[in-house]
Amino acid sequence: MTALRPLILVVDDDPQIHRFLAPALEAAGYEPVRADTAAAGLADIANRPPDAVILDLGLPDMDGKAALQRARAFYDGPVLILSARDREMEKIEALDLGAVDYVEKPFHVGELLARLRAALRQRLSHQGARAVVHAGDVEIDLVKRLVLRAGEPVRLSPREYELLARLVEAGGRVVTHRQLLTAVWGPANVDDVQYLRVFVGHLRQKLETDPAAPRFLVTDSGVGYRFVAD
Amino acid sequence: MAPGVGKTYEMLAAGRRRKLEGLDVAIGVVETHGRRETEALIDGLQVLPRSPIEYRGRQLMEFDLDGALRRRPSLLLVDEYAHTNAPGSRHPKRWQDVEELLAAGIDVDTTLNVQHLESLVDVVWKITGVRVRETVPDSALSAADEIEMVDITPKELLERLHAGKVYMAETARLASNHFFKPENLTALREMALRRAAQTVDDQLVGAMRRQGIEGPWAAGERILVLVAGDAMASSLVRAGRRLADQMGGPWVVAHVERPNQPPGDNQATRWLNEALKLAEQLGGSTVVLTGDDLPGAVLDYAGRNNVTQIIIGRSRERLWRTVAGRSLAQALLRRSDGAALHFVSGGAPDTPREPQAHPVAERGWRRWAGYVGGLLLVAIATGVAFVLDRYSTGGDLAMIFLASVLISGLAYGFRPALVASVLAMLSYNYFFLEPRFSLQIGHAADVFTFTIFFAVAAASGWLTGRVRDQARLASRRAAAVTALLAASRRLSGAANQEETARVLAEQASAAAGGRAAVLLPIDQDLVQVASAPGPVILTTAEMAAAHWAWERSEAAGAGTGTLPQLGWIFRPLVGVRGRAGVAGVEANAFAALGEERLVAAMLDQGAVALERAQLAAATVEHESLRRSDKLRAALLNSISHDLRTPLSTVLGSATTLIDYGATLKPEVSSDLLISIREEAERLSRYVGDLLDMTRLEGGALRTRTEWTDARDVLGVAIQRVERRLGQRRLTRDFPADLSVVQIDPGLLEQAVVNVLENAIAYSPDASTIDVAAYEDRSSVLISIEDEGPGIPRADIERIFEKFRRLEEPSDRMSNDRNKGAGLGLSIAKGFVEAMGGRIAAASPLLDGRGTRVLISLPKPPGGAAAAAKPSDP
Structure with a gap:
């Protein structure tokens, strides 16, 4: 029974968070494990590697970023960041360090669980799945490198396709500016965020019903972009 | 160049031309002296009103400088550049008014007669016998952008004079000095022309230099003017300026202070100060050299500064030095190499001076005190000699007088000592040399003794006086250095x-x-x-x-x-x-x-x-x-x-x-x-905390005081925090009888709640919090103690500061969710103090743990409290 329930480690120093997150995770079919400090969390990861980690950045004993870095030495599962709005930089740095996504406090439990599901799905898709993604009337086939809108092929430049593919592959998770720029333009262009604006604009023109109010290619202000599929 | 040539006319005519060109021209001050053709030129130009200045009961209408500065024309016409303002004006001279106008960005046209130029005063005096008092420093003329020479021939001027076209009051004064003689006018004209030509020359040279044109520049002439504290010092300075103008080189006025020379008297100091000040006014620099060997000091300075021309004075009073072969001029001639020497002889009688603005009364009195002291010393010596005369012979008595002269010298300086030596000689002769009570000398031997005595007295008086003066000079210098050092030390501290x-x-x-x-x-x-x-x-x-x-x-x-x-x-x-x-x-x-x-x-x-x-x-x-x-x-x-x-x-x-x-x-x-x-x-x-803080900070806190039993307030406050106590125990220790205090119960309740919450937040579960109330003679006290980790001694004062919590190390936040924003204690303090009470914390209490917060509320003086005291709690 327990083997079927994914193990989720929650690292947060606020007992009130555990108080509602534990029952919520249980109700959603996960097995929550509680850690109040970064040190305890790291010990838990080492002893019993969880399927995913929910990590608060504002921990009393260690910078959340530093904790993530240490965990990465022996853990490659998805890490979801809990953060406050005023810790923007830390959040981005954590994502660049390999956290899969983030949720800002205060948050709806439903939103957190949706991000958690996406993160876990991503882990499963590594084994090779979901080659075709649907979003509204748009269909993206990553194997055939084909993009269709209402059944008609959409012409994309190689760069536009690369960018879209990176976002689709992330499976609904946020991809930071730096990650996108490194993947599509190469490491020399990590600071040229304006490229991204232009190309995402092009993609929206070609794929979105209303490019001014995008539904699939969503901006995470100051952090990056995410592709929201059906 | 001279009164009557038509300067004012020319200035006004030029002003009108500029106005026609569209410039904003106004007349600051103009003296038409009733000449009709001049007055006609004023028409159409704005004349600024003058301002009245009260002087010795008379009202003088003077140029209104502030009015002109407010009016701000582009070009202001100001007549009579050399005019002396009425006492009480901002500046003593009009050229200084003009300087201020120029500094304020107002262009000025003005008029000037050549004899008013500072550096030409001596020359004018020599030529015409008239000493001009109203002078303008040469630098003021050099600063002019343009000079227009208003020139007519002497013959023509004299004709105008005879025709009555020249202002009469001034004319009368000058005419009495034979000023308007053709040869005088010719000389003045020549001076004016030369002066104007020189300015044109300077401008040309300046322009060539600016444009980098090669040319035979004046070969680096440097002029050194030596002045001493005597009457001709100022004349030497003027001579220096003239030579510097002709040679186009910089000039320095130097004074040599000699440590082994007595300082000059007040008059000498004044002469010297004036000369140095004049030098600065005329655009020269000044330096005070020190050295015993006067020519040596001068030549040393000259050598180091590439001086090519040295100007020195030869005053009559120093003639004896020449006789003694110690002339400075000769020494300089003998020892200098390269520098040309200029001698200026004779002392021009100084301008009649205004009475000294700040007479040094004390010093004058002290100087006379020296002579009086010398006199007294000689009188005392005479008295002592009378007493000793009964027991000894005349030869010894001379020693007593000698002593009085020596003491005079030491105490008052060498001049009083010389006077004392004369007095001593007379007294000794009169009272003690046979025949007594006459100035005659009976014995031939006595004449010899007497002469020797006088010589010794005078010499020793002079010597001791000089020793004393030198000592005083040295100590004054030492005092100055000490004062500077002390000032520097104190200023740096x-x-x-x-x-x-x-x-x-x-x-x-x-x-x-x-x-x-x-x-x-x-x-x-x-x-x-x-x-x-x-x-x-x-x-x-x-x-x-x-x-x-x-x-x-x-x-x-x-x-x-x-x-x-x-x-x-x-x-x-x-x-x-x-x-x-x-x-x-x-x-x-x-x-x-x-x-x-x-x-x-x-x-x-x-x-x-x-x-x-x-x-x-x-x-x-x-x-x-x-x-x-x-x-x-x-x-x-x-x-x-x-x-x-x-x-x-x-x-x-x-x-x-x-x-x-x-x-x-x-x-x-x-x-x-x-x-x-x-x-x-x-x-x-x-x-709520934020609102309370805002009220406290904004000064919007109103207290509604009433007679309150602190025990009631404590009870309510404890109730409010009870649910948050968790495993902690809370004890109450209230006396059966407690004075009422006049406070705001609402504020006290919130203050106590804040302190209690703080105690809960910082103490472990299953610990005890003790709340006690008691009173002393002047106040009711509330004590709240916890068993938390305590507060480091260094921080105890700071726990009442706003957002104090934020600066704590995070590991002390044992149970974070109980903690407020770090405002609680700060608000408690604000409330308690608003009611006239005090709040303080003490920590640690026992075993390095625990904190006690003590709130004291003042009891009102007198029996009001007793009357209102509830009979049964």
């Missing part, structure tokens, strides 16, 4: 601007021997911040001079060109980075040259010290700004953290219930509901 200003005022006052004040710029205004000795109240005129000194960065007041009738002199304190303030010193304090220089040196030090203090103040201000920024950041941090944390729980719990409510066990659901309520309460408390 001053902590802030105000202290620096105070030290500076004290030191300047001590050095100058009079009152002193220091003014600093505060909020765009010059404010007197220090004075010594004792308070000084500056008059409006003195403040005006201070402002002048500040705005222009030049000295104003006594002895300067601005408001010289004042008793104070104000000097700008100019440091490395610019003006730091203004120092004023009472002018009669400036007696000797050395002291004035000492004060100036001291003020320079002071300026640098002030500047340093101002920089330090700016740094502190910057630091406090930085700290207030930090505090604001802390506030923002606190609000974002303390609002968001409970909100996260509320939102998270609520959405859990909404999404999964059906699947949750009933006890889990109710726990989530409880956590929502708790966190909402926590938010509410926090918002």
Whole structure:
């Protein structure tokens, strides 16, 4: 029974968070494990590697970023960041360090669980799945490198396709500016965020019903972009 | 060039031409002397009204400088450049008014007769026998952009004179001096033409230099003028200026101070000071050299500074030195190589001087005191000699008189000693040499003795006097150096601007021997911040001079060109980075040259010290700004953290219930509901804290006091926190009888709740919190003790500060959710103090743990409390 329930480690120093997150995770079919400090969390990861980690950045004993870095030495599962709005930089740095996504406090439990599901799905898709993604009337086939809108092929430049593919592959998770720029333009262009604006604009023109109010290619202000599929 | 040639006419005509060109031309002041053709030219030009100045019961209409500055024309016509303003005007001379106008950006046309030029005064006097009093410094003429020579032939001028076209009052005065003689006029004309030509030449040379044109420049002539404290010092300075003008080189006026020479008397000092001041006015620089060997010192300076021309004076009074073969001129001639020597002989009689503005009464009295002292000493010696005369013979008595002369010399200097030696000789002769009581000398031997005695007395008096004068000079120098050192030490020790200003005022006052004040710029205004000795109240005129000194960065007041009738002199304190303030010193304090220089040196030090203090103040201000920024950041941090944390729980719990409510066990659901309520309460408390703080900070806190039993308030407060106690025990220790106090029960309740919450937040579970109330003679006291980790001694004062919590190490936050925003204790303090009470903390209490917060509320004096005391608690 327990083997079927994914193990989720929650690292947060606020007992009130555990108080509602534990029952919520249980109700959603996960097995929550509680850690109040970064040190305890790291010990838990080492002893019993969880399927995913929910990590608060504002921990009393260690910078959340530093904790993530240490965990990465022996853990490659998805890490979801809990953060406050005023810790923007830390959040981005954590994502660049390999956290899969983030949720800002205060948050709806439903939103957190949706991000958690996406993160876990991503882990499963590594084994090779979901080659075709649907979003509204748009269909993206990553194997055939084909993009269709209402059944008609959409012409994309190689760069536009690369960018879209990176976002689709992330499976609904946020991809930071730096990650996108490194993947599509190469490491020399990590600071040229304006490229991204232009190309995402092009993609929206070609794929979105209303490019001014995008539904699939969503901006995470100051952090990056995410592709929201059906 | 001379009165009557038509300068005013020419100026007005030029002004009209400029007006036709579209320029804003106004007439500041013009003297038409009733000439009709001149008056006709005024038509169509605006004439600024003059301002009345009261002087000795008469009202003089003077040029209104401030009016002109307010009017701000592009071109102002101001007649009679050399005019002397009525006493009480801002500047003594009109050319200084013009200087201010130019500085304010107003172009000025003016008129000037050549004989009013400062450097030509001696020459004019020699030619015409007239000593011109109204002079204009040559630098004022050099500053002119254009010079227009108004020239007519002497013959024509004389014809105009005879035709009555020349202003008569002035004419009458000058005519009496045979001024209007053809040869005089010719000479003046030649001077004017040469002067104008020279200016044109200078402008040409300047233009060529600017354009980098090669040319035979004057080969680096440098002129050195030697002056001493005598009547011809000023003439030498003027001669120096003329030579410098002709040669086109820089010039220096030097005075040599000789350590082994007695300092000159007041008159000599004055002559010297005037000459040095004149040199600066005429555009030369000044230097005081020191050295026993006068020619040596001069030639050393000349050699080091490439001096090519040396001007020295040959005054008649020093003729005996030439006879003695010690002429400076000869020595210079013998020892100098390269430099040309110029001799200026004879002393031009000095201009009749105004009575000295600041007579040095004390010193004068002291000088006469020396002679009186010498007289008294000789009288005492005579008395002693009478007594001794009964027991001894005449030869010894001479020694007593000799002693009196020596003492005079030591005590009063060499002049009184010489007088004393004469008196001693007369007294000795009269009273003790046979025949007694006559000045005759009976024995031939006595004549010899007497002569020797006189020679010895005079020589020893002179010698001791010189020794004393030298000692005094040396000690004065030493005192000056000591004073400077002391000032420097004290100034460097001053902590802030105000202290620096105070030290500076004290030191300047001590050095100058009079009152002193220091003014600093505060909020765009010059404010007197220090004075010594004792308070000084500056008059409006003195403040005006201070402002002048500040705005222009030049000295104003006594002895300067601005408001010289004042008793104070104000000097700008100019440091490395610019003006730091203004120092004023009472002018009669400036007696000797050395002291004035000492004060100036001291003020320079002071300026640098002030500047340093101002920089330090700016740094502190910057630091406090930085700290207030930090505090604001802390506030923002606190609000974002303390609002968001409970909100996260509320939102998270609520959405859990909404999404999964059906699947949750009933006890889990109710726990989530409880956590929502708790966190909402926590938010509410926090918002309440912020509101309380805002009320305290904004001064909007109103206390409604009433007779209150503190025990009631404590009971309510404890009830309010009871639910949050958890495993902690709370004990109450209230007396059966407690005085009522006049306080605001609402504020006290909140203060106690805040202290209790703090105690709960910082103490472990299962510990005890003790609440006690008691009273002493003057107050009712409330004590709240916890068993928490305690507060380090160094921080005990700071726990009542706002957002104190934020600066704590995070590991001390044992149970974070109980903690407020770090405002609780700060608010408690604010409330208690608003009611006239006090709050203090003590920690640690026992075994290095525990904190006690003590609130004391004052009991009202008298029986009101007793009357209102409840009979049974």
